[in-house]
Amino acid sequence: MTKWRTYGHRGDETEELINSTNEYYRNYNVGIITKIPVPIKVMEINRKNKEDIFGGKTKGSAIITKAFFEEKSTVDYIGCVQGFTIVFDAKETNKNYLPLQNIHKHQIEYMELIRKQRGIAFIIAHFKIQRKFYLIPIEIIKSYYDRSFKGGRKSIPMEDLDNNFEIAYKNGLLYYLDTVNTYLDYIKEGKIKSV
Known part of the structure; x- marks a missing residue:
């Protein structure tokens, strides 16, 4: 019997962790982040x-x-955390890199629009073999995406990611808002170029 590969639910394990974490954040009045249903x-x-x-x-x-x-979905999650709008998507990979083909053009465009309105936009990538989670800001995604059309890599290697963007996983929760604070610091300090 042939086992068919499906690609529509590549972030399911990661999404379960994020959903639990979002419930924790809501219960402790840290922020409201909601999973967007597919239209x-x-x-x-x-x-x-x-x-x-x-x-x-x-x-x-x-x-x-x-x-x-009915239409293309945007990203997996949207929310408000202490006055900031945040949007993000969850991705998983069994490689030591995140293929850019896993990130759709309309998702990149949507995240860019959010950043232009001073919101926060990123991907939470789960590198399953390494058992590591990283927050990848839209600015970095866009940089790799643009270079891929000029002969550059067609993926984002885990080894190129800033260790300060690794997300802590403990007690069944993924503490990604701590890493969002690092992202905000990088924006304020000019360490990340705007989209």
Whole structure:
């Protein structure tokens, strides 16, 4: 039996960690960060009614049998943290680099627009083999993306990432807002060029 590879859920493990962390941040009033649902248009639903113990019909389960994506999604998460708008996407890789093909052009464009409005935009990349998480600012993503069209790398190597952007993982949580503070410091100090 052939095992088919799917690419639509490459960040699932990382997203579960982020969702738990976001709940923690919300509970402690640090920030509100929400997972954005994928916009789909349902065309057909198969409903199965069930009989209750008295022989009557009850509403049963519904299965979506036909649907399509209404529009391209932007990023996985959006939120507000102490007055800052943040948007980011979660990516995973089994390599020691993050392929740029995993980051869609419309996502880069959306993150650029957020930065131009003084928001914060980045990717949380999980390098699974190394068991490391990095925050990759849009400025760095855009730099690699632009160079890829001029014969440069088609990926972002983990070894090129600033160690100050490694995200701490402990007690089942991914403390990415600590790294967002580092990102903000880099912006203030001019260590990151604007998009």
